[in-house]
Amino acid sequence: MNTILELKNLNKSFGAKKVLENINLTIPRGKIVGLLGKNGTGKSTLIKLINDLLTPTSGEVLINGKSPSVESKKIIAYLPERTYLDKSMKVAQVIKYFAEFYDNFDSQKAYKLLEELGLDVNQKLAKMSKGMQEKVQLVLVMSRKADLYILDEPLGGVDPATREYILDTILSNFNEGASVIISTHLINDIERILDDVIFINDGKIILHSECDKLRTEQGGSVDEIFRRMFRC
Amino acid sequence: MKFDFNNNIPIYIQIVEQIKTDIVAGKFKPGERLPSVRDFANETKVNPNTMQKALVELEESGLVFTERTNGKFITHDTSLINFYKQKYAEELTLTYLKRMYDIGYSLGEISKQIEQLGGNK
The missing domain is CATH 1.10.10.10 (Winged helix-like DNA-binding domain superfamily/Winged helix DNA-binding domain)
Structure with missing residues (x-):
């Protein structure tokens, strides 16, 4: 099956407030897709719907052709915006925990990536800086052999030099045939690794295009095109 | 790389x-x-x-x-590679010439510049 994610007429409201409106989206396998939008435009809500953490008001989410379930969670590796790990644990304990929880978790790979990032597996999460904790989380996610990686603001708390390293880690570690969705507002940092971009504003998808096509057709970087479109 | x-x-x-x-x-x-x-x-x-x-x-x-x-x-095909090499060299030279003309150099002055600085790598 060539489509990993399909959203059909997806709507989400919180009370009277419409957060997502009539979202239609198809993401094939083997793509890195940027989900770009200003703060509070519905990016995280969309991601939570895909991860079955919220229920749609109407419409459908299909992962590999099926509705969200335990099965879909097995093939999605999700990096949430906020950490959910028990901070009193040491990194090595978290790895053991993940290895027990997920069939497709590769502990060796996790250890290798942590070493490359210069992180101490015997350190407690609580003793690490925010940036270090984010790196640990990313390593945990990228060490799963998933079909769909969903990264919600993976660069938020890290310095520009480390951002480069994180992007390279994403690039060289996503499973062949898998897709990656990265939500961010740090477009400039991330656009070089993206195949496609989705611009989301006021709960609607207003653009879905190949990055290089966009650069050719509209001129300038994706970041500039985004700024032009959403000038306040 | x-x-x-x-x-x-x-x-x-x-x-x-x-x-x-x-x-x-x-x-x-x-x-x-x-x-x-x-x-x-x-x-x-x-x-x-x-x-x-x-x-x-x-x-x-x-x-x-x-x-x-x-x-x-x-x-x-080394002749094809040379063809692209020459094309690339031409492009670079034309860019250089345009900039030099833009700041008011004549061809003679440009040649002199190249002779003087040509040894630099």
Whole structure:
């Protein structure tokens, strides 16, 4: 099956407030897709719907052709915006925990990536800086052999030099045939690794295009095109 | 080898240019086998799909060819490589000349400049 994610007429409201409106989206396998939008435009809500953490008001989410379930969670590796790990644990304990929880978790790979990032597996999460904790989380996610990686603001708390390293880690570690969705507002940092971009504003998808096509057709970087479109 | 990119220009075009430059500069030898798309993308830290697109473009230029099941190779055709090298040199020279004319140099003065500074690498 060539489509990993399909959203059909997806709507989400919180009370009277419409957060997502009539979202239609198809993401094939083997793509890195940027989900770009200003703060509070519905990016995280969309991601939570895909991860079955919220229920749609109407419409459908299909992962590999099926509705969200335990099965879909097995093939999605999700990096949430906020950490959910028990901070009193040491990194090595978290790895053991993940290895027990997920069939497709590769502990060796996790250890290798942590070493490359210069992180101490015997350190407690609580003793690490925010940036270090984010790196640990990313390593945990990228060490799963998933079909769909969903990264919600993976660069938020890290310095520009480390951002480069994180992007390279994403690039060289996503499973062949898998897709990656990265939500961010740090477009400039991330656009070089993206195949496609989705611009989301006021709960609607207003653009879905190949990055290089966009650069050719509209001129300038994706970041500039985004700024032009959403000038306040 | 990691490529540096300018976000204003399609990334695949920049990869094409970078590899072309490496071919005409002899960093890739005629007939040399290129890494697989995925390995090449990993080495240069680019998206594998973008690398694939760049290699298709290079094949269209004739500088790269695919041997079925065996992978991609740099052309053996040294005259083609020289053709691109010359074209590239012309482009660079024209850019240089334009800028020099823009600041009011004559051809004679430009030649003198080149003679004086030509020894610098």
